[in-house]
Amino acid sequence: MKSAFRVTAVAIGLGAVLSGAPAFAQDKEPAMTGKTAMGPVLTDAKGMTLYVFDKDSAGKSACNGPCATNWPPLMAAASAKPMGKYSVVTRDDGSRQWAYDGKPLYSWAKDAKPGDATGDGVNNVWHAAKP
Numbered sequence: 360m361k362s363a364f365r366v367t368a369v370a371i372g373l374g375a376v377l378s379g380a381p382a383f384a385q386d387k388e389p390a391m392t393g394k395t396a397m398g399p400v401l402t403d404a405k406g407m408t409l410y411v412f413d414k415d416s417a418g419k420s421a422c423n424g425p426c427a428t429n430w431p432p433l434m435a436a437a438s439a440k441p442m443g444k445y446s447v448v449t450r451d452d453g454s455r456q457w458a459y460d461g462k463p464l465y466s467w468a469k470d471a472k473p474g475d476a477t478g479d480g481v482n483n484v485w486h487a488a489k490p
Contacts, residue, residue, distance in 0.1 A: 389433060389445055389457040390464065392490045397475040401459060401488040403433055403466055406473030411462040413484040418461040423451050430478070430485070432456040433464040459488055 380428040390409055393402035401409040410430065414421040422430050435447045444459045457464050467478030467485070479487040 378465065379444065387433065389439070390488075393473060395474055395487065397476055397479065398485060399462065399490055400476060401490055402464075402473065404466060407466050407470055408460075408476045408478065409433060409464045409472075409488040410467055410478050410485050411459075411488050412465065413486070415463050417461045418446070418448050420448060420450050421458055422463070422465060429468050430465040431468065433466065462488070464488055 366395050369481060375395070390401040390403060391406075392399050393406050394400075394410060396413050403409060412420075412422050412430065420423065420432065422432070423482065431456075433456060434442050435457045436457065439447050439455060441447060444460050448458050448463050450456050465485075467481075469477050
């Protein structure tokens with residue numbers, strides 16, 4: 360009888376795993392706070408400074424094509440859900456991007472290491488994202 364119980368328990372556990380429940384839950388914010396010479400800024404998971412773009416409108420990215428090559432968007436998974444001050448915007452190509460206080464977030468291709476913030480002030484329209 361004991362072995363029948365174990366088989367049933369394993370089968371029930373396996374059924375829960377195969378039922379389509381998500382493999383992981385979104386439990387942490389998409390950005391962190393890092394330190395730069397200008398003070399605290401938002402950073403990606405690698406510690407790279409994130410930026411906002413003055414030409415974006417609330418909830419809409421204006422940085423596409425070559426712009427997005429130089430300023431890679433902080434991409435969000437299809438299953439990403441808003442949390443706290445973070446929201447998700449849909450880009451022109453249908454992909455999804457994280458935003459903070461409604462402002463889409465980007466990294467800067469010319470930042471070489473965590474703590475760099477060389478994109479701050481570029482063309483007077485790019486600014487380090489502040490927490």
